[in-house]
Amino acid sequence: MDMSQIRHIIFVLLIGVLLFPLSAQENIFARRFQNGSELYQHSRWQEASIEFRRAQESARTMNDWSAALYWLILSELANSDYGSALRDMAELEKHAPASPYARDMVYHRARIYFLQGYFEEALALFNRYNNSTTDDSKMSADRRAASFFWMGECLYTMSQFEEAQKFYAWVIARYPGSPKFEAASYRMDLIKQKKIEAELLALLQLSHEEALRTSEDYQRTIRTYEHTLNVYQRRITDLTNTSGTQNDVSRIQNESRLQSAVNEYKNDASNVRGSYAEAQVIHDSSLEEQFVPDVTQINQFHNPSLNQRNTIDSNESLRERARQLGNNVQQILRDGGAR
Secondary structure, X not given: OOHHHHHHXXXXXXXXXXXXXXXXXXXXXXHHHHHHHHHHHOOOHHHHHHHHHHHXXXXXXXXXXXXXXXXXXXXXXXXXXXXXXXXXXXHHHHHOOOOOOHHHHHHHHHHHHHHOOOHHHHHHHHHHHHXXXXXXXXXXXXXXXXXXXXXXXXXXXOOOHHHHHHHHHHHHHHOOOOOOHHHHHHHHHHHHHHHHHHHHHHHHHHHHHHHHHHHHHHHHHHHHHHHHHHHHHHHHHHHHHOOOOOOHHHHHHHHHHHHHHHHHHHHHHHHHHHHHHHHHHHHHHHHHOOOOOOHHHHHHHHOOOHHHHXXXXXXXXXXXXXXXXXXXXXHHHHHHHHO
């Protein structure tokens, strides 16, 4: 064997020795990455995180390192380990800003902010993500639809229902095949329901205030009756005990007319008390009822029922009746005095 053959054999052996560790290292990465993927598919998030972390540490190229770190972040998100996920996102964006996974980190960071209650920051990041992507593929379109949906969720959680409704409507109209289509439709129905409930509550409050005013009117009317009755009763007593220019027949006739008017007045006062008691029972029972918010009830509030109008008209006529009876009694007293 000549010297050239010996050198060739030594060169081949050296190449084999140098390539063996690289091949072994690649096998370690592939095995750990595969283990992490299988654990992730079986929802064993914590174990998947450990395997992806080991795969990241054994990666020999930037692409392998980025892929392992990306799936590590997804595993941490699924495991609700948001602090670790944010730290790994920062590391990925720092060391691999041109990675195809870096753009998705904007979306996932926005999701974390939403889950942690930072709705305005999440809203800004979702908007930034949507501006950086297009609907050029089914996966990209679904992710944009999800981003619009979560923008609606941010606004919905902040009780900005009108603005949230615009994003849900956009998902429904633009992405009918998106996984978020049903969720957006459900939110739209909820917003409509909330609008009806808010209007019903406002109208119910107005109705309650009107009922209180009516109750106060009834009570004032009753007090007026009672005061007037006391005055007239004293006048009757004074007339009975007074002897004057009137003859007995005239005095008796006057007292009889006066007593009849006062009795009528008493009867009317009793009717007022009954009407007040009935209205109070109706009012109290209405407050105890559970209402089902629908358009029919809103129309009923906007258009007062016949009973509601009758109650208002009855209250007015009671006050007019009181004034008439009071005038009758006073006229009788004046007639008696003239005699």
